[in-house]
Amino acid sequence: MTKQSGRVPAAESDEPAVDAASPSSRPLPAPGASVLALLALGWLAAMLWSTREAITSAAAGVTAISLSAFALPGVISAALVAGAAVALAGGNLLARRYGDRATLRFAGAIGGGMLVGLATALAINLTYFDTSATNVIAGTAAAAAIIGGAVAGARTAPAVGAVVSAALGTFLFVVAFSRARDPLFDLFGAGDSQQSLIDAAKWVSRTESLIAGLLAGLLAFGYLTWARRRVVRRHPEAPALRWPAYLLAGAGPGLLLLLAEVIIRIGGRSLLDLASALSEADAVAQTSLGTSRVDNGIWVLFVGALAALIAFGRTLGPAHTDDDEPADGPDTVADRVDQEDDKPGSARAFDADPAETFDADPAKADPAR
Known part of the structure; x- marks a missing residue:
């Protein structure tokens, strides 16, 4: 096995490196x-x-x-x-x-x-x-x-x-x-x-x-x-x-x-x-x-x-509101949470009653069978 270094490569790090010479990291000049x-x-x-x-x-x-x-x-x-x-x-x-x-x-x-x-x-x-x-x-x-x-x-x-x-x-x-x-x-x-x-x-x-x-x-x-x-x-x-x-x-x-x-x-x-x-x-x-x-x-x-x-x-645009959501999307934050929890593999799916989850095949409800 090759010994891996404890340092994280720059390309794989979560935070991108900030270039000190980039325009976003240095102060703006004063034109004129x-x-x-x-x-x-x-x-x-x-x-x-x-x-x-x-x-x-x-x-x-x-x-x-x-x-x-x-x-x-x-x-x-x-x-x-x-x-x-x-x-x-x-x-x-x-x-x-x-x-x-x-x-x-x-x-x-x-x-x-x-x-x-x-x-x-x-x-x-x-x-x-x-x-x-x-x-x-x-x-x-x-x-x-x-x-x-x-x-x-x-x-x-x-x-x-x-x-x-x-x-x-x-x-x-x-x-x-x-x-x-x-x-x-x-x-x-x-x-x-x-x-x-x-x-x-x-x-x-x-x-x-x-x-x-x-x-x-x-x-x-x-x-x-x-x-x-x-x-x-x-x-x-x-x-x-x-x-x-x-x-x-x-x-x-x-x-x-x-x-x-x-x-x-x-x-x-x-x-x-x-x-x-x-x-x-x-x-x-x-x-x-x-x-x-x-x-x-x-x-x-x-x-x-x-x-x-x-x-x-007066130069600022209007603030973003919930009315800007698509018509077919969830209306509230609670609706988004409900949709996420209903997906297979979510926490709500595993907390459900086994009889309701596996009622189509009783053999799956009892692992001993």
């Missing part, structure tokens, strides 16, 4: 990451240029500090998104050349964010006035870009790409919405009194946040749907995107806005304090703007997540 990186860098450059123009056109001293504090949120949010977009494009490039490795992907994402942060800090220091406010903007923007790169190192690259695309669309909408603020103020009853102006400003801000959240959710859903179809064309066995990916993508722009606010309040605290110390009106304005940014981020987060989930739910 290079285009998103170019758009995000262009938006960051536009924010840096507009901030520089605002600061240099103002009178030196008090007004420059105030305008720097007002422009800080736009620069930080743009640097955060640009760092994520460039890191995402770099991660796709590394995955194509060296395969998908978690450590390599995260290191490349951090490196991409650092490159964006370094370039942003150099651009600010070389083109802005050399003041304490300029140094705060440069350092905080560099930190935001690195944090954005770290966010892009996550395994769910399509969701990160959807967040970046939705955030860029939201930024563009905010700029376009600024032209509709004055008509909306009149629509919401802004008058000569201070209270009417405050109430109108509150409703204008809520309207902007609501529309921005809807736009963010729809853009995130559209990007994920397009990314899924593009990947499936090349890899039919690629895993499907579940509802958590759409939930994360829809809520992503709001999360980025809240993360940018945290970075502003930590890294830009000294600049905000300088602006608030200028006058009582500046202190009230800085407090009001900070509260408004937090409220806007929360609205965009929840409305965007809800919009993305609703859009994803």
